[in-house]
């Protein structure tokens with residue numbers, strides 16, 4: 186166990202150009218302090234740093250082996266969390282979704298020319314199970330059963346059906362993935378963290394008839410709740426998600442949460458609100474400018490390709506979302522994204 190952490194640390198140090206948050210936070214002293222510790226789920230320092238040490242082109246580079254890792258490995262994880270979310274202290278506020286009857290926004294692109302689709306997601310973890318590096322196949326299946334039983338209680342617009350990956354045809358999987366509804370096992374960062382162990386057992390997707398509300402089961406997090414639709418109506422998408430979160434919180438599931446950190450997730454970049462609100466938006470001109478990244482950084486927004494993180498843009502369409510999820514409330518994260526998208530639209534029009 187200790188040798189494995191040391192071996193991984195050597196790998197990380199070998200790449201002197203590494204810029205990940207892990208490489209900034211993992212010092213020789215921290216390795217020494219943490220290498221022999223274990224969580225009650227048997228999670229180790231090696232489990233947390235493997236992905237970032239084997240993939241030195243990581244942005245973050247660290248995952249929590251399980252909910253307790255945020256305590257056991259706090260000297261490392263707290264440094265990464267503060268760096269990613271740009272906060273000095275870990276005092277995440279209580280959830281606040283705002284007054285959904287009085288939202289200050291609606292459709293971000295009424296002309297319909299630029300925004301292709303809008304999506305808001307949150308992650309949730311069952312508090313009694315470990316994360317991918319430590320969870321057993323049996324526990325993952327058990328957790329899937331509990332989740333599906335809770336999802337079966339949803340009604341109205343949220344009513345849908347569960348589709349396990351086991352037994353799903355390749356064609357269906359490919360189509361659902363291309364249409365941006367389903368995940369796959371192609372992320373090497375997640376793979377190195379143990380994210381695809383026992384694939385596809387225990388994984389699946391729930392969706393309503395028109396695929397505007399979806400739940401991912403055992404992708405990166407135990408649960409991801411997703412609301413999405415074509416066009417730019419952020420209000421409709423957000424209100425639907427808030428309704429779903431409220432329904433699922435009272436359905437018998439109990440989610441992992443920690444004072445100061447908010448909801449716990451596998452990747453520290455998702456802690457807190459766990460909320461990522463995104464649009465797929467056509468911005469060929471802005472994206473071609475040399476300071477596109479700086480423009481996004483200034484607004485606390487992030488640009489991704491259209492098939493998810495670490496993918497490329499296609500035809501000038503980018504995924505633009507809020508970057509910070511911790512240290513602000515849900516409604517503030519949504520507002521940060523809205524302001525960012527409005528600025529992106531204004532800038533693209535200026536360049537036209």
Ligand code: ADP
Nearest residue numbers: 302303304306365461463464465491492493494
């Ligand atoms: P997340 O961490 O939010 O799950 P990813 O970057 O892994 O995000 O993307 C997951 C999937 O969601 C991908 O298939 C991506 O294309 C899709 N997606 C993200 N934002 C949008 C959007 N605004 N409209 C349609 N699909 C989206």
Ligand code: CIR
Nearest residue numbers: 243244245246247374452454
């Ligand atoms: C990285 O460090 O680049 C990857 N481990 C991804 C980090 C953030 N994204 C995520 O968790 N989806």
